[in-house]
Amino acid sequence: EDKVVQSPLSLVVHEGDTVTLNCSYEVTNFRSLLWYKQEKKAPTFLFMLTSSGIEKKSGRLSSILDKKELFSILNITATQTGDSAVYLCAISGYSGAGSYQLTFGKGTKLSVIP
Amino acid sequence: DTGVSQDPRHKITKRGQNVTFRCDPISEHNRLYWYRQTLGQGPEFLTYFQNEAQLEKSRLLSDRFSAERPKGSFSTLEIQRTEQGDSAMYLCASSLGLGLETQYFGPGTRLLVL
Numbered sequence: 001e002d003k004v005v006q007s008p009l010s011l012v013v014h015e016g017d018t019v020t021l022n023c024s025y026e027v028t029n030f031r032s033l034l035w036y037k038q039e040k041k042a043p044t045f046l047f048m049l050t051s052s053g054i055e056k057k058s059g060r061l062s063s064i065l066d067k068k069e070l071f072s073i074l075n076i077t078a079t080q081t082g083d084s085a086v087y088l089c090a091i092s093g094y095s096g097a098g099s100y101q102l103t104f105g106k107g108t109k110l111s112v113i114p
Numbered sequence: 115d116t117g118v119s120q121d122p123r124h125k126i127t128k129r130g131q132n133v134t135f136r137c138d139p140i141s142e143h144n145r146l147y148w149y150r151q152t153l154g155q156g157p158e159f160l161t162y163f164q165n166e167a168q169l170e171k172s173r174l175l176s177d178r179f180s181a182e183r184p185k186g187s188f189s190t191l192e193i194q195r196t197e198q199g200d201s202a203m204y205l206c207a208s209s210l211g212l213g214l215e216t217q218y219f220g221p222g223t224r225l226l227v228l
Contacts, residue, residue, distance in 0.1 A: 034216065042205055042221050043205075043219045044219070045216050045217075045218060100147075100215070100217075101162055101172075102149075102157070102159065103159070104157050107155075107156050
């Protein structure tokens with residue numbers, strides 16, 4: 001059974017700080033790893049990572065995947081109060097049924113205080 | 115708006131009643147997924163459609179749950195004889211269906227069973 005563990009579960013930082021969120025996983029046949037941001041509504045897509053060592057970047061957010069060590073990190077630099085949210089990591093693995101279901105971690109709740 | 119839409123956004127029902135939720139995916143997406151999310155947890159996979167075919171169901175999906183996607187476009191999720199443990203956010207997601215792909219989530223239906 002696929003498994004995703006995120007750490008820390010919650011984090012409080014001051015505006016301007018840099019944060020690193022961690023995601024480790026176990027999966028039978030890796031396809032991709034995805035990061036989502038969830039404010040009090042549905043998850044919104046941030047990144048999809050499929051290859052090891054390649055950094056995906058969007059503004060102040062960046063993410064990298066280590067397929068050998070089975071983990072990913074999400075970095076947020078110069079945090080703003082609008083970054084306050086739950087950040088979800090999810091794994092997509094090949095299954096015999098051909099499903100593309102995602103297995104999510106519990107998320108990291110980030111609170112950015114002014 | 116061309117995103118995933120769900121209806122209703124909120125539902126309060128009494129234990130034992132039946133409820134039905136609707137999901138309209140992004141128009142060109144042929145894969146549709148249902149997830150359930152409870153407080154403090156990441157979304158959990160329930161079921162998956164490719165066009166009108168339901169290809170996989172989680173063991174979380176008891177006999178009281180049924181999902182359909184009759185014409186390969188919108189989908190419905192019905193819960194019969196609701197129980198208090200069914201209270202959760204029900205999320206629908208869709209994806210294009212061309213291999214490695216991102217799932218885009220709708221706003222969710224929040225169900226409260228009294």
